[in-house]
Amino acid sequence: MSLSADQTVEALRAAGEPTRLRVLSLLAGEELSVMELSRILEQSQPRVSRHLKLMADAGLIERFPDGARVFYRLSSDPLAHRLIDTVLDLLEDSAGAADDRRLEEVRRDREAAASAYFERVAPxxxxxxxxxxxxxxxxxxxxxxxxxxxxxxxxxxxxxxxxxxxxxxxxxxxxxxxxxxxxxxxxxxxxxxxxxxxxxxxxxxxxxxxxxxxxxxxxxxxxxxxxxxxxxxxxxxxxxxxxxxxxxxxxxxxxxxxxxxxxxxxxxxxxxxxxxxxxxxxxxxxxxxxxxxxxxxxxxxxxxxxxxxxxxxxxxxxxx
The missing domain is CATH 3.40.50.150 (Vaccinia Virus protein VP39)
Structure with missing residues (x-):
């Protein structure tokens, strides 16, 4: 199977913006919530949500609510995933260095909170x-x-x-x-x-x-x-x-x-x-x-x- 010309153009348009490329690169590593993406991208939550909606509508990412929060991950569709991998492979390795640093801060904060909790409640x-x-x-x-x-x-x-x-x-x-x-x-x-x-x-x-x-x-x-x-x-x-x-x-x-x-x-x-x-x-x-x-x-x-x-x-x- 392959994407039609219209589907390919729509997907490329959805990916073809600096912030959205950053989002795809981040989601290639793990699923993230809107709040986490907003923190990493240093952009407002409404603005990030608009980018996410556009990419979800194009089939590049998947949105899944979890209680009051909403998480996003890359599409599970093999063709969409292949297109995303191709686009991300063309990016410079250093392009997302700042985002990666902030993602690590988010991870460290998560881990610190979880570690403190488990140590506290272990008994x-x-x-x-x-x-x-x-x-x-x-x-x-x-x-x-x-x-x-x-x-x-x-x-x-x-x-x-x-x-x-x-x-x-x-x-x-x-x-x-x-x-x-x-x-x-x-x-x-x-x-x-x-x-x-x-x-x-x-x-x-x-x-x-x-x-x-x-x-x-x-x-x-x-x-x-x-x-x-x-x-x-x-x-x-x-x-x-x-x-x-x-x-x-x-x-x-x-x-x-x-x-x-x-x-x-x-x-x-x-x-x-x-x-x-x-x-x-x-x-x-x-x-x-x-x-x-x-x-x-x-x-x-x-x-x-x-x-x-x-x-x-x-x-x-x-x-x-």
Whole structure:
């Protein structure tokens, strides 16, 4: 397939303006909110919004509301992506240097806020995690999704207090937990020792670049982590990379909701994930997704979704 002449001209017109080229270059790295783009570009939010609307109308970028915020990312259409890549390849490497510096400031501010939050709440983490739905129901559903085992190697990304390791570790020959918070890791070490598990490795590590071997785990978990991340799709891709042929990836997170206060109070970046969005990420990472399990709360609050996906035997992982 290819773009028609009219479609190509419309797309090039939409891209052919300095600010819009800057936006495309920024979104090539990660999805960003209007407020973040306004800060990086040093332009007013209404002005940035006008540029974004023009590019969205031309099919170059995608707009997705998330609670009261709106995020943007490059179009998932392969032809649009190919045109954007071609245009960006022609730009000078130094053209967006100032934008890149300000993007790094935005990232550092995000990371600092998240790090301070996790260090502060680490001792109460399990209690906070269970505020919105019965945790015993969630854990029962996770055990069912994981299957009977035994597991050769379990990897828990964003392990927090290590609860997933203590839940599944007794049925695993080896387990690995990664987290960016040293305070969390110390609590996880204490919990793992208390549970009598000795074949558990706890590492300070980044979910986007775990440095763990490709296809090395027959069970990978990402439990209540994605809603904190700037690029959840990249984290899904990395988790899938670790999943061995015939192995299983389990993702636990919230369904879409409107509790805006969680952004400020608990550093949530995304207000849940839709099933079709998650299934698209899993498919793009080379996994076959099963039916999602949803666990609504007994009272008003957050619904928990559990997605299970498997890597078909004989397939290779896609690069993260």
């Amino acid at each position: 109460q983490w399990d209690r906070i995690r269970s505020l919105y739905v019965c945790e015993s129901d969630v854990e029962a559903a996770i055990l069912k999704a994981a299957g009977d085992g035994p597991f050769e190697r379990v990897v828990d990304l964003g392990t927090g207090s290590g609860r997933m390791l203590t839940l599944l570790g007794k049925n695993a020959r080896m387990s690995v937990g990664l987290d960016l918070s040293h305070n969390m890791l110390n609590i996880a070490r204490a919990n793992v020792a208390r549970a009598g598990l000795d074949k558990v490795e706890l590492r300070h590590g980044d979910i986007f670049a775990t440095r763990l071997p490709e296809q090395s785990a027959d069970l990978v978990l990402v439990h209540q982590v994605l809603h904190y991340l700037a690029d959840p799709a990249a984290a899904v891709t990395e988790a899938a990379r670790l999943t061995a042929p015939g192995g299983r990836l389990i993702i636990v997170d919230f369904a879409p909701h409107q509790l805006e206060q969680l952004r400020e109070e608990h550093q949530h970046r995304r207000l849940g994930f839709a099933d079709d969005e998650m299934r698209r990420w899993l498919k793009g990472a080379g996994l076959n997704a099963g039916a999602a399990t949803t666990l609504p709360p007994d009272t008003d609050g957050l619904t928990v979704s559990i997605w299970t996906a498997e890597r078909p035997a004989g397939t290779k992982a896609k690069a993260a």
